Amino acid sequence: RLMPELPKFDDEDLKSYGDEEEESALSPPAALMSVLATQELLLENILDCIPVGEFAVIQPLSDEFCLVLGYLLTWKLTLAFFKAASSQLRVLYSQYLRRTKSLNKLLYHLFRLMPENPVFSGPTSEVPNKDTKTFFTEELHLDVK
Numbered sequence: 399r400l401m402p403e404l405p406k407f408d409d410e411d412l413k414s415y416g417d418e419e420e421e422s423a424l425s426p427p428a429a430l431m432s433v434l435a436t437q438e439l440l441l442e443n444i445l446d447c448i449p450v451g452e453f454a455v456i457q458p459l460s461d462e463f464c465l466v467l468g469y470l471l472t473w474k475l476t477l478a479f480f481k482a483a484s485s486q487l488r489v490l491y492s493q494y495l496r497r498t499k500s501l502n503k504l505l506y507h508l509f510r511l512m513p514e515n516p517v518f519s520g521p522t523s524e525v526p527n528k529d530t531k532t533f534f535t536e537e538l539h540l541d542v543k
Contacts, residue, residue, distance in 0.1 A: 423493035424494055430475060430476060437472055440469075445507060450506060456511070466511060
């Protein structure tokens, strides 16, 4: 709930970033970027031996699973923050992510974490010979209980 409110504070300082000759960049919340940088290092250690194009098998509820989940949830917060920002602020934030190469690291991590065959193993009542359901064709309902 808090992330969409944070860009409002940077809107007030936006005018001071337009006068410089070099390309400006503005960091998203420092606490969030600090956590993200730490998680990037941990994920690089976990996924170091896996080339892009192959996928890592992460066992549910393992330490690696918790680290990956934390990393992806941190990116979810970052994207919620971006969504709430004005277009001018998004440009500045994206410049920061470009300089820190965080977006590149996210893509490398995603391409190593994405399963080769994302088959949906949820409840199905249809004939198994019909079209195979994948995570890309089915809507997921994530309910916390």
